[in-house]
Every structure is written in structure tokens, then in C-alpha cells.
Amino acid sequence: DQQVKQNSPSLSVQEGRISILNCDYTNSMFDYFLWYKKYPAEGPTFLISISSIKDKNEDGRFTVFLNKSAKHLSLHIVPSQPGDSAVYFCAASLGSSNTGKLIFGQGTTLQVKP
Amino acid sequence: NAGVMQNPRHLVRRRGQEARLRCSPMKGHSHVYWYRQLPEEGLKFMVYLQKENIIDESGMPKERFSAEFPKEGPSILRIQQVVRGDSAAYFCASSPGDQGQPQHFGDGTRLSIL
Numbered sequence: 001d002q003q004v005k006q007n008s009p010s011l012s013v014q015e016g017r018i019s020i021l022n023c024d025y026t027n028s029m030f031d032y033f034l035w036y037k038k039y040p041a042e043g044p045t046f047l048i049s050i051s052s053i054k055d056k057n058e059d060g061r062f063t064v065f066l067n068k069s070a071k072h073l074s075l076h077i078v079p080s081q082p083g084d085s086a087v088y089f090c091a092a093s094l095g096s097s098n099t100g101k102l103i104f105g106q107g108t109t110l111q112v113k114p
Numbered sequence: 115n116a117g118v119m120q121n122p123r124h125l126v127r128r129r130g131q132e133a134r135l136r137c138s139p140m141k142g143h144s145h146v147y148w149y150r151q152l153p154e155e156g157l158k159f160m161v162y163l164q165k166e167n168i169i170d171e172s173g174m175p176k177e178r179f180s181a182e183f184p185k186e187g188p189s190i191l192r193i194q195q196v197v198r199g200d201s202a203a204y205f206c207a208s209s210p211g212d213q214g215q216p217q218h219f220g221d222g223t224r225l226s227i228l
Contacts, residue, residue: 036219041221043118043120043222044205089156089157101162101172102147102149102157102217105156
């Protein structure tokens with residue numbers, strides 16, 4: 001039972017354009033969502049998060065949007081840079097304290113072309 | 115860099131041997147999580163520990179796997195009598211446990227079973 005899904009295995013974008021990565025979830029009890037970026041042979045690096053009481057959170061070039069009615073979140077990267085090329089994972093947790101386990105999607109490989 | 119430290123980075127074992135994976139959390143973090151990533155998949159939660167306590171082991175296989183986080187020293191993930199299917203990347207994460215603070219990951223241990 002895949003509670004968090006990233007339906008696009010890969011995405012290719014031109015440098016300077018917007019990258020939009022999507023994530024769907026099934027459990028309406030999730031109340032905290034995170035995006036991580038992962039390079040080969042390294043661990044995931046935290047990018048940005050959002051609480052379920054918000055619908056948008058922005059940090060520099062990264063913005064996360066949450067649509068609770070659709071159980072959908074997205075990560076926007078603008079402008080995209082070649083260094084953004086990596087695998088992006090969305091994750092969700094139960095419990096507002098975020099001390100519990102994270103449930104990850106399968107990941108989307110982003111390639112930003114120069 | 116006082117990040118999450120995992121060792122060894124690579125571990126090769128023959129079927130039937132034991133594997134011990136170590137994780138030292140970030141300074142000031144008292145919560146430790148273990149995740150496993152199989153090829154072409156996302157990270158799957160295994161276990162969540164605080165000092166001397168297992169809080170959630172719902173993702174741990176029922177047999178051969180155990181984890182501890184002693185009062186002194188690193189957290190240990192132990193796999194007894196390894197089988198080929200245990201080959202994976204094992205990631206440790208830590209957090210301070212405060213509300214809204216994300217988990218930070220180590221670079222993982224790549225376990226290969228011959």
C-alpha cells in the first residue's frame with residue numbers, strides 16, 4: 001500500500017525554467033510534508049517542508065504547495081539550475097510534532113539541462 | 115561538520131553472517147530513525163529510537179533484525195544470518211524531536227550480500 005506516490009519517475013527541464021515535481025498521498029491524517037533531494041551515494045538532504053495547516057511555503061528558489069482537498073503537493077524550483085539535478089523525494093508524517101516516521105514516495109529524477 | 119555519521123559506508127557479507135551498522139546522530143539530537151532503500155525504490159521506515167528506548171519498530175522485519183540506541187555510543191542496526199534480499203542501502207536519520215524540526219540523514223551504509 002503506497003500511501004505517498006510520485007507518479008513521474010523522471011523530469012527534464014532547461015536551465016532557467018521552472019521545475020515542478022508532484023506528489024500525491026492517500027492518508028488524510030498526514031499533517032506534515034517534506035521534500036528531500038538526493039545525490040548518488042549520498043543521503044537525502046532536507047529542502048523544504050509544509051504543515052497541513054498551510055497551503056504554501058517558500059524558501060528562496062523553492063516553493064511547496066499543498067492542496068489538501070486533492071491530497072496533492074508540489075515542489076516548484078525556479079529558476080532551475082544544473083546543480084539541482086538529483087532525485088527528489090516527497091515524504092509525509094503523522095503527528096504534528098514530526099517526531100515519528102516518514103513515509104516516502106518513490107522519487108523523481110530531475111535533470112536540468114544547461 | 116557535525117552531521118549524522120554512519121559507518122561503515124560499504125559492508126560486504128556472505129549469506130549467514132551478521133551485519134552491524136552504526137549511526138551517530140547529530141550533536142544535540144536524541145531521536146534516531148533507520149530507513150532502508152532497495153534499488154529503484156524510495157526509503158522505507160524501519161525503526162525509531164530514543165536513548166535506550168524503541169519507540170516504533172513497525173517497519174522492522176519480525177526476524178533477524180534488531181536495533182538499539184544505548185545511553186552511550188552510537189545506534190546499532192543488527193542483521194543476523196543475512197540473506198541476499200538484505201542487500202540495500204541503509205540510512206540513519208536524527209532529529210532533536212522538537213516540533214517542526216526535520217530529520218537529517220547520514221550518507222548511508224551500502225550492504226552487499228554475496
